[in-house]
Every structure is written in C-alpha cells, then in structure tokens.
Amino acid sequence: MDALTLARLQFGITTVYHFFFVPLSLGLSIIVAVMQTIYVTRGDEKYKQMAKFWGKLLLINFAMGVVTGIVQEFQFGMNWSEYSRFVGDIFGAPLAVEALVAFFIESTFLGVWLFGWDKLSKRVHLAAIWLVALAANVSAFWILVANSFMQNPVGYTIADSGRAEMVDFFELLRNPNVWLQFPHVALGGLTTGAFFVLGISAFHLLRGKASNLDAFRASARMSLIIGTVAVLLTMGFGHAQGQRMADTQPMKLAAAEGLWDSEDPAGLSMFQIGNEADRTSIVNIRIPSLLSFLSYNTPDGLVHGINNLQAEYVQQYGPGNYIPPAIWLTYWSFRAMVGAGGLMFVLGLLGLYYISRNRLGNGKPKWLLRLLILAILLPYLANSTGWMLTEVGRQPWIVQGLMTVDQAVSPNVTPEMLLISLIGFTIIYGLLMIADIYLLQKYARQDIDGSGNLIPWFGPDEPESGKKNARYEGAY
Amino acid sequence: MDLQTLWFILIAVLFTGFLFLEGFDYGVGILLPFVAKTDDERRVVINSIGPVWDGNEVWLLTAGGAMFAAFPNWYATLFSGFYLALFLILIALIVRGVAFEFRSKDNHPRWRSLWDGAIFIGSLVPALLWGVAFGNILRGVAIDESMTYVGSFFDLLNPYALVGGLVTLSLFILHGALFLELKVDGVIRDRVKTIARRFWLPVTLLAVVFVVLSLFETDIRDNFNVANVAGLVIAVTALLWTGYSIFQARYGRAFFGTGLTVVGVVALIFGTLFPRVMPSTLGFDLTIYNASSSEYTLQVMTVIALTVVPIVLAYQAWTYWVFRKRLTMQSKLEY
Known part of the structure; x- marks a missing residue:
C-alpha cells in the first residue's frame, strides 16, 4: 500500500477509536454531575452511591479518551505535515485554545474529583465534577471549530505563500457549520451517556440482585428522560446539518x-x-x-x-476525481446512524411509558430490559458511522474546496514508517480495548454498595419483592 | 519584542512547565519498582502523583498545540521528521496514562504487575527520548529547502543526542526521588533518600559531559547570549545547590534545585536556538520568522494565552495545596 492509503487508514482507525470513548465522557460526566448535585442539595445518600458507581465507569472510560486524544494532536504533524503547514494558522489555533481553556481544566479537576472525596467540602468537590463535565464539552466545541473549517472554510485568505491565513477569528467561531455540528455532537454524547446508564441499570433491574435497586431505578428514570430528549434533539440538529450539506457540501x-x-x-x-x-x-x-x-x-x-x-x-x-471513495460506506453509514437514532428514540419512549406507570423494574418487563441492555451498542454505532459519513463523504478534500488529501500527506514519511506505526497503534489499541471492556463489564456488574460484589451475568433473576407483577409504588 | 519572539518564549515556558512537572512524575514512575516492594507501597508511590499527573501532561499537549498554532512549520517539520521517536513516545504515554487508572481496578497480582510494568516503561521511554529529541534539535538535523526533514531515524541516535537523553533521564529520576521524599513516609522515604544521594553525582557528571560536548557538537560557541549564559549559570548553580542540600538532608531545597535545573536547561537550549527553532545541517534553518503563523493569528493567540496561562497556574498550584499532605501507609488510599 502507498503512504497516502496507510496514512488515511491510520487516521480512520485512530479517530474512530478515539471517538469510541469521547462521547461517553461528554455525556456521562454531565449525568454524574447531575447525580452528585442532587446528593449535595438533598443530602440523599442514594445519589452519592450513584455518583460514585457511575463515576468509576466514567474514570475507566475517561483515561482511554485522554490518551487516544494525544495521538490525534500529534498525528496531524506526523502524517499530514503539508496539511499542517497549509492550515496551521487557522487549524492550530483552536487546538491550542482547546488545550489552554478546556483540557487543562478537565484533567486537573478530574484528579481533584477522584482524590478529593474526603479532602474537600461537598460544594467544592461538586464544583470539580461540573468543571470536568463543562470543560469536556467546551473541549469538544474547540475541536469542532477546527473540524468545521475542514467542512466549510471561513474567515481565511490564501496568502502569497500559498498558505491559508486567518483573517477573522470570530468568523471561525461563527461558522454556521459549528453551531449545528457542536450541538449534534454534544447531544450525541449525552445520548451515549444516557443509554449507557440506562442499559446497565436495566441489567441490574433485570437481575434484581443488587443491594439497592432504588438507585438503579432512579438511574434508569433519569437516563430515560435525558436520553429520549437528547436523542430527539440530536436527530433534529442532524437534520439541520443535512439541509446545510445540500448547500455547502x-x-x-x-x-x-x-x-x-x-x-x-x-x-x-x-x-x-x-x-x-x-x-x-x-x-x-x-x-x-x-x-x-x-x-x-x-x-x-x-x-x-x-x-x-x-x-x-x-x-x-480542473480535471480530477471529486467523488468520495466507497460511496457504499457513506450511504450505509448514514442509514446506520439515522436508524440507530430512531431506534433509541422508540426505546426511550417505551421506557418512559413503562416507568411513568411504575412498571419498569422489579425484573419487568423482561423483554424491554433485555432490549435496553443491547441498546448500549446503538449510540456507539451512530457515533462511529456519523463520523464516517462526515469524513469519508468529504473526500477527496481534506479542506473542502481548498486542499485534497493527497496534497496533505507528509512527503518524508515512508510507507514502512506508516506501517510500523499503524501496526503498533492497532495492536496497542486492540489490547487496551480488551482491558477496557473487561473493566467496564466488571464495574458495571458490581453491586452499588461499594462492597465490590459482582452480580453474575447469567443465572436465575430475583425480582426484589417476590410479588411478581407487583407494581412498584413510591420508589422515586 | 515582536510576537514571534514572544511566542518562542511562551513555548519555552510551556516546555519548562511540562519538564518541571511531568519530569518528577516520570521520575516517580521509573522509581516505582525500586522504591516500593509491596502492593500497598506501590499504591502510596502512585498516589503521590495520582491527582496531578494528568494535569501535568497537558503542559505537553499545550506546548504541542501552541507550536501548531504559532509556528506551523516547526510543528510540521519536527513531528514528521522525528516520526518514529514520537511514535514511541506516544505509545509510552498511552500505556502509562491508562495504567494509572487501570492498575487498581483489579487485584489479581499479574494484572497489577502488568500495569506497574507499563508505568515503568511508559515513564522511562519519554524521559529518555525527550532528551534525545532536544539534543538533536540543538545539534541540527538534515532539513531541506522545502522545510522537510530528510534524515533517517538512526541519524537521530547519535552519541551527543543520546547523552542528552541520559541527562534528562537521570535528572528526572533525581527530581522524582526528591519529590517522593517530600510526599511519602517510612520505608519508601528512606529508600528514596538513598537514591537521591546516589544519583546526584551521575546527574552532575552527565550534565558536565553534555555541556562540554555541546561546545563541539553545536554552534553554541558562536551564539552566546544573555539567555543561554544565564541558563547555563542557573543550571550549574542549581545542580550544585541540589547536591549541597541533599547532603545537608534539606530535601525541599534540593527539589527546588532540580526544578531550577530544568528551568536553566530549557533556557540554555532555547537561548542557543534563538532565533532559530530547528537549525538545519543543510543550511535551511527553520527560524521563528519563516516558521511562524500570520501576525493576526499570533495576536489572537497572544491575547488568549496571556489571559489563560496565569489562571491555569493558579488552579494547578491550588491542587498541589489540596493534596499537600504527606502520604503514609496509614493514609486512606483512595483511588
């Protein structure tokens, strides 16, 4: 394979992999922050248990998002040096701002939150998780400012040197693309967080063995409300993006x-x-x-x-091929994304129906709880295919209308070097994925009381009250 | 002072922050298998940097982002040129970062020793390679007229750069040992004291060798200026002060000394480079002018950076204050 193909493959793999973790961090950090807010304002210990339980899963996921993000920042220079020279003026700025105003806060206060449970006052400690959640989403905003320039370049001029130079920073921020893309991504993150919480809560409600099922019912209710609203809004912003695409791309x-x-x-x-x-x-x-x-x-x-x-x-x-490669990938990615979104919305409505009538939980309804566990995969499918649509569909351009990918690749990086790094990243990423999934499933199955007892995957379910079909009253 | 010079200084400041802060947590990671023998001891050692290592690493990401924004050609040439070295650093940083979060999540001894190994290797590799990278930048590499690095990976493994790598490696180990001395207690503290006493001399000797080699391997003799002379004086004085303080058993002062050594070394390197960012052995130097962004981008970034960096320093300092207490085996080992 030639260097260009390998560089593109590497970008695809590392980016999709990175974005496996990012949306959950974006959404789950907000959900944990909401839980802890309820704990601090109402003093309800159940919500402290919830914040700690979901917070552990957040941390496992967060670490993966952070370390794979470093690769993202480095690989523009490593694999795409000509691109970096061409747009550094414009593209580098939001990345630097992201690190300065968001990533510093995120990383610093995550450490404060993790180690600060007993060292800080409740309110300062609560502020720490909110800072993490907000900074994570602000971080996404700046990255999307950079990406939006690739989709819809604004606020630039082509200098005599042939480089794109920034002429208006605020026009970059006003880029209409970013104001549809950012809400779409942030709400997609919230959807991911909500369906993650929902699916794991459904597991515990189905198995009925955790010591405090109330906490999982409360988690399910919160995530159903957040998830259904978020997925609907995500689809709305996605639709608006499609309409803009008719115009700009x-x-x-x-x-x-x-x-x-x-x-x-x-x-x-x-x-x-x-x-x-x-x-x-x-x-x-x-x-x-x-x-x-x-x-x-x-x-x-x-x-x-x-x-x-x-x-x-x-x-x-001028002469050239301006058709994206693998039309089928763009076509089916779009359908997979929309289909997954629609399915989540339907499942959300079903869940809301059952929970509003106090009929979710108590191991019932089995079919829905089982579906909700499987539905954890849906936002991941939508997130990955969404980016494939966005990035593959833009080809052969790296910056729409200004530069193509074959002009962007590093001239001095050989196929051998790319192959070494591609294989290296793929192996390490594969191994870390195994470790990550192992830990996530382990911590997802833990009892919420902090005892570390694991609820087995299979075996007889135990509805907590013994009275089958009993409606659950007053649990919320 | 023009904006290019300001950004050159700012990037030097970001690298100073990175090497000072991440320097000791690389050191702690490297010392982990040597100063902590039991699982609880290892937990204490890791917790000494647990709340702060991630924030420390962001200094590197910010330095990288600032390079990209202010000097796109520097970023592009350096990152594509030092490709395999940066690939190794990336792999190291990935496994190290994950290891800090994952190791405690399962208590199987093999799981733990796997991630402890990842912390050790993941700290050792970058501690060595950052020195090699800076050694090469200082010495000059083969950059052609299109600003492209045309040398090979093995050209980067020259003796001078490798000595540079050993300097950062040994300095970070000493820096980390002194940090641990201030943060832990009991048997671990005794061990790091011994290490600090033994490591001071090798660090100093390596630094002397590096400076002497620099006289021949780089063009520092033609480029003496206020910054690199001051950097050299600071680094030498600070290192001697460190040694004196270690043998006086004043470890707080000694830690301050290794920190100041880092500051001096960065001033020495950046001062010698100025106004170049990457000297070329082929005569096509990258300078702060031919590598820089437009004036407008630099103006925007200057406003943002000068507003935000002091705030970052303030809240990061606050976190060190929050977690200032010495960790003992009796501390509640939260993770």
Missing part, C-alpha cells in the same frame, strides 16, 4: 443518498445496491419526492447528483 449529500444523477423532485433511497464503477444503481427502493422535501422542506427542489457534481467540479477545480 452537495457531493457529500449525494454520496450519502446514493443519488447518481440530479433530480427534481428527488426521491429518498431506502435500500440500494449500486455499481460504483459505472456510477449507476442496480437495485434502488425509493420514496418519491422525500429527499427534496427533507432537503428543502418543500415537495420539490433540485438535489444534485454525483455525476452532475463531478462534471461541475471538473469545470471549477
């Missing part, structure tokens, strides 16, 4: 929809098997006019197709 939209030729009105493809070599579809099941409607809120409207855009870009940028 029509090729990405066309790839995501598998739309080969321009149409007005355009139908929405539900299932397609395409032929990428001939740029046609073999099987395509569509709903008429729906894509136009989703793009423009009217039943008709021109949606540009891949072939038409390619011809247009050749006119605009």
Whole structure:
C-alpha cells in the first residue's frame, strides 16, 4: 500500500477509536454531575452511591479518551505535515485554545474529583465534577471549530505563500457549520451517556440482585428522560446539518443518498445496491419526492447528483476525481446512524411509558430490559458511522474546496514508517480495548454498595419483592 | 519584542512547565519498582502523583498545540521528521496514562504487575527520548529547502543526542526521588533518600559531559547570549545547590534545585536556538520568522494565552495545596 492509503487508514482507525470513548465522557460526566448535585442539595445518600458507581465507569472510560486524544494532536504533524503547514494558522489555533481553556481544566479537576472525596467540602468537590463535565464539552466545541473549517472554510485568505491565513477569528467561531455540528455532537454524547446508564441499570433491574435497586431505578428514570430528549434533539440538529450539506457540501449529500444523477423532485433511497464503477444503481427502493422535501422542506427542489457534481467540479477545480471513495460506506453509514437514532428514540419512549406507570423494574418487563441492555451498542454505532459519513463523504478534500488529501500527506514519511506505526497503534489499541471492556463489564456488574460484589451475568433473576407483577409504588 | 519572539518564549515556558512537572512524575514512575516492594507501597508511590499527573501532561499537549498554532512549520517539520521517536513516545504515554487508572481496578497480582510494568516503561521511554529529541534539535538535523526533514531515524541516535537523553533521564529520576521524599513516609522515604544521594553525582557528571560536548557538537560557541549564559549559570548553580542540600538532608531545597535545573536547561537550549527553532545541517534553518503563523493569528493567540496561562497556574498550584499532605501507609488510599 502507498503512504497516502496507510496514512488515511491510520487516521480512520485512530479517530474512530478515539471517538469510541469521547462521547461517553461528554455525556456521562454531565449525568454524574447531575447525580452528585442532587446528593449535595438533598443530602440523599442514594445519589452519592450513584455518583460514585457511575463515576468509576466514567474514570475507566475517561483515561482511554485522554490518551487516544494525544495521538490525534500529534498525528496531524506526523502524517499530514503539508496539511499542517497549509492550515496551521487557522487549524492550530483552536487546538491550542482547546488545550489552554478546556483540557487543562478537565484533567486537573478530574484528579481533584477522584482524590478529593474526603479532602474537600461537598460544594467544592461538586464544583470539580461540573468543571470536568463543562470543560469536556467546551473541549469538544474547540475541536469542532477546527473540524468545521475542514467542512466549510471561513474567515481565511490564501496568502502569497500559498498558505491559508486567518483573517477573522470570530468568523471561525461563527461558522454556521459549528453551531449545528457542536450541538449534534454534544447531544450525541449525552445520548451515549444516557443509554449507557440506562442499559446497565436495566441489567441490574433485570437481575434484581443488587443491594439497592432504588438507585438503579432512579438511574434508569433519569437516563430515560435525558436520553429520549437528547436523542430527539440530536436527530433534529442532524437534520439541520443535512439541509446545510445540500448547500455547502452537495457531493457529500449525494454520496450519502446514493443519488447518481440530479433530480427534481428527488426521491429518498431506502435500500440500494449500486455499481460504483459505472456510477449507476442496480437495485434502488425509493420514496418519491422525500429527499427534496427533507432537503428543502418543500415537495420539490433540485438535489444534485454525483455525476452532475463531478462534471461541475471538473469545470471549477480542473480535471480530477471529486467523488468520495466507497460511496457504499457513506450511504450505509448514514442509514446506520439515522436508524440507530430512531431506534433509541422508540426505546426511550417505551421506557418512559413503562416507568411513568411504575412498571419498569422489579425484573419487568423482561423483554424491554433485555432490549435496553443491547441498546448500549446503538449510540456507539451512530457515533462511529456519523463520523464516517462526515469524513469519508468529504473526500477527496481534506479542506473542502481548498486542499485534497493527497496534497496533505507528509512527503518524508515512508510507507514502512506508516506501517510500523499503524501496526503498533492497532495492536496497542486492540489490547487496551480488551482491558477496557473487561473493566467496564466488571464495574458495571458490581453491586452499588461499594462492597465490590459482582452480580453474575447469567443465572436465575430475583425480582426484589417476590410479588411478581407487583407494581412498584413510591420508589422515586 | 515582536510576537514571534514572544511566542518562542511562551513555548519555552510551556516546555519548562511540562519538564518541571511531568519530569518528577516520570521520575516517580521509573522509581516505582525500586522504591516500593509491596502492593500497598506501590499504591502510596502512585498516589503521590495520582491527582496531578494528568494535569501535568497537558503542559505537553499545550506546548504541542501552541507550536501548531504559532509556528506551523516547526510543528510540521519536527513531528514528521522525528516520526518514529514520537511514535514511541506516544505509545509510552498511552500505556502509562491508562495504567494509572487501570492498575487498581483489579487485584489479581499479574494484572497489577502488568500495569506497574507499563508505568515503568511508559515513564522511562519519554524521559529518555525527550532528551534525545532536544539534543538533536540543538545539534541540527538534515532539513531541506522545502522545510522537510530528510534524515533517517538512526541519524537521530547519535552519541551527543543520546547523552542528552541520559541527562534528562537521570535528572528526572533525581527530581522524582526528591519529590517522593517530600510526599511519602517510612520505608519508601528512606529508600528514596538513598537514591537521591546516589544519583546526584551521575546527574552532575552527565550534565558536565553534555555541556562540554555541546561546545563541539553545536554552534553554541558562536551564539552566546544573555539567555543561554544565564541558563547555563542557573543550571550549574542549581545542580550544585541540589547536591549541597541533599547532603545537608534539606530535601525541599534540593527539589527546588532540580526544578531550577530544568528551568536553566530549557533556557540554555532555547537561548542557543534563538532565533532559530530547528537549525538545519543543510543550511535551511527553520527560524521563528519563516516558521511562524500570520501576525493576526499570533495576536489572537497572544491575547488568549496571556489571559489563560496565569489562571491555569493558579488552579494547578491550588491542587498541589489540596493534596499537600504527606502520604503514609496509614493514609486512606483512595483511588
């Protein structure tokens, strides 16, 4: 393989891997902070147990997010030095600001929170977890300011040297892309945190063996409310992003929809098997006019197709291939993301229905609790496929309309060096994933009383009251 | 003073913060298998840096981010040029960071010894390689007219740079031992005292060798200025002060001494480089001017950095105050 392919593969692997951990840290830190706030304001020990229980899982996850983030910061210079020279002015600034205003707070106060339970007053200690949660999300904001420049470059000029130079810092912050992308990512993080808490709570409610099932019921209720609202809002911001994409990145939209030729009105493809070599579809099941409607809120409207855009870009940028590679990946990533989001929303509504009638818990309803455990995977699927859509769909550009990926790669880094680092990172990441999952499942199964007793995965369930089908009254 | 000079100084300050703070927690990580024999002792040693190591590491990330923002060409040349060295540092930092959080989460002896090993290796490798990297920057590397490093990985393993690596490694071990002396008690404290007494002389000898070699391997003789002369004087005085204090059993002062040595060494390196950021052996030096961002970016970043860095220093100092108490085997070992 050539250096470019290896560098792209490495970026893909390290980024998806990094973003396996980030959303949970973003969302779970807020949820833990809310729990601890309830403990501090009401003095309810149950919420202290909850904050400690979920906090342990947060810490295991946080460490992975932090260390894989270091790789992200370094690899722009290591693998993409020409890109770094070209956009350093603009792209480096938000990364530096992120470290200064967010990452310092996050890392410093996480340590304070972890070791400070008995050393600080309750309120100062509470402030520490809120600082961690807020700084983590502020951190995401700055990273997305940088990423938004790659999707929709603003506030720059191309200097005589050929480099992009910043002319207006505030225009970077006002980039319309970031104000849709950031809420989408932050709410996606909250969704991830909520469904994580929900799934593990469902496990304990199903097994019925923990010493304090009230704490898990309260966790389930809190996460159901947060998760359902968050996933709905995430989808709303995602939809708005799609509409902007029709305007600023029509090729990405066309790839995501598998739309080969321009149409007005355009139908929405539900299932397609395409032929990428001939740029046609073999099987395509569509709903008429729906894509136009989703793009423009009217039943008709021109949606540009891949072939038409390619011809247009050749006119605009000169000869070349402006079609993203592996259209199927962008197309199915989009569908997986939307599908996972819709499924989470339905599960959230079901859960809310049962819990509002005091019928969730007590080992019942079994089918729903089991589904909720499995649903832990859904936000991970949506998060990963969402980024694949965003980044693969932008190809061949690294900065939309300004620089392509093949111009961006380091000229002096050989395929051998890339192969060494790719294999190295993959092995280490693989091993750490095993260790991480081992610890997460272990701490997720622990009893909430801090005794360290493990609830077994399988075996007879024990509804806590013995009265099967009994409604649970007054537990909240 | 122009903004390029200001940012050159600021990046030197960020590296000073990083090497001072992370320096002792690398040292603690390296000393872990030697000063702590039982599991509880190891927990005490790790807890001495437990609340702060992550915040310390952010100094490196900030220095990297600041380099990217203020001197994109420096960042691009250095990171793509020192590729495999940085890859090794990254792997080390990954396993080390995870190890701090993971080791206590299971009590199987093999699980623990695995992560203790990761902490040791993950501290040793960067402690050595940062010195090698700075040694190479100071000595100059093969950079062509397109600002691209055209040497190989093995060119970076020259004797001069390796001596530089041994200087940082041994200095961090001493720095870490003195930090531990201030933070722990009992048998561990006795062990680190012995280590501090034994390590002072090798550190000093290596530093002398490095300075003497620098006269021949770098162009420092043509570049004496206020900053590097002051840095040299500070480093030498601080190291002697450290030795004196160790033998007087005044360990607080000695720790201050190794910290000041770090400050002096950074001033020596950056002062010698100035106004270059990476001298080239092929005649295409990267300087603070041809590597820098636009004036506008530097202005924006200056406002942000000068506002935020003092605040960071204030709250990080506060955390050291919160966790100032000496750890003993009787301390509640929270993790």
